[in-house]
Amino acid sequence: MSASSSGPLLSDHVLSASQVSKAYRQGVWPFRRRNQVLDGAAVTLHRGEVLGLVGENGSGKSTLMQILVGLLTPDAGEVDLRGSLGYCPQRPVVFDRLTCDEHFELFGVAYGLTREERRRSQAELYEELDFARYAGMRADRLSGGTLAKLNLALAMLPDPDILMLDEPYAGFDWDTYVRFWDLMGRRRASGRAVLVISHFIADEERFDRIVQLTAGKAVEK
Numbered sequence: 001m002s003a004s005s006s007g008p009l010l011s012d013h014v015l016s017a018s019q020v021s022k023a024y025r026q027g028v029w030p031f032r033r034r035n036q037v038l039d040g041a042a043v044t045l046h047r048g049e050v051l052g053l054v055g056e057n058g059s060g061k062s063t064l065m066q067i068l069v070g071l072l073t074p075d076a077g078e079v080d081l082r083g084s085l086g087y088c089p090q091r092p093v094v095f096d097r098l099t100c101d102e103h104f105e106l107f108g109v110a111y112g113l114t115r116e117e118r119r120r121s122q123a124e125l126y127e128e129l130d131f132a133r134y135a136g137m138r139a140d141r142l143s144g145g146t147l148a149k150l151n152l153a154l155a156m157l158p159d160p161d162i163l164m165l166d167e168p169y170a171g172f173d174w175d176t177y178v179r180f181w182d183l184m185g186r187r188r189a190s191g192r193a194v195l196v197i198s199h200f201i202a203d204e205e206r207f208d209r210i211v212q213l214t215a216g217k218a219v220e221k
């Protein structure tokens with residue numbers, strides 16, 4: 001696998017993955033078996049595109065996304081990333097005892113943002129996702145929906161070129177769901193790209209394109 005995160009956006013695609021294969025090995029001998037989850041999957045994401053990744057439960061959507069962001073090594077395949085990346089995992093990775101504000105501070109340092117950049121982006125995200133009133137609350141006291149907002153906001157904090165979201169709005173109420181799509185619309189308009197794993201049929205018209213994972217391959221719908 002080769003994964004690069006290089007330089008200016010010279011071509012239209014910000015992400016291109018081809019021939020991606022991954023099998024999980026399960027059980028112990030003599031009952032050991034291979035679960036071939038991805039079998040030569042390919043996906044391309046362009047500037048200013050909001051792409052939906054759909055498929056049945058267990059079809060390998062999260063596995064593919066983890067490979068695309070570099071968290072998981074595939075058995076075979078190439079991933080070419082062109083630009084900065086933000087990733088929102090299906091299960092929020094947060095620190096129970098830290099408040100929302102403290103998460104922004106910590107992630108701001110990790111992303112290499114200046115204090116001013118981080119403060120500006122943080123204030124916008126509180127406003128856009130409407131959760132400023134929880135700024136001082138610890139993560140382990142947040143409701144599921146507010147935790148999902150924090151998870152999304154942390155991925156968006158550095159305003160990345162490519163945003164990868166694994167079922168980001170499972171816990172959102174309707175108002176937040178609408179705000180979410182407004183935000184994605186603005187990213188599209190500014191030439192940023194988004195890949196979203198979704199289960200909602202109702203979302204389909206909101207995507208520019210949809211790729212479906214079936215039998216380990218990604219097929220355009």
Ligand SMILES: Nc1ncnc2c1ncn2[C@@H]1O[C@H](COP(=O)(O)OP(=O)(O)OP(=O)(O)O)[C@@H](O)[C@H]1O
Nearest residue numbers: 024025026037055056057058059060061062063064
């Ligand atoms: N770490 C792992 N070890 C072994 N098997 C795994 C592991 N992670 C996922 N799997 C298996 O790989 C298959 C694909 O899982 P994955 O989570 O990628 O699917 P998904 O399409 O995202 O599912 P869902 O829609 O339920 O979120 C499933 O059969 C799952 O049990």
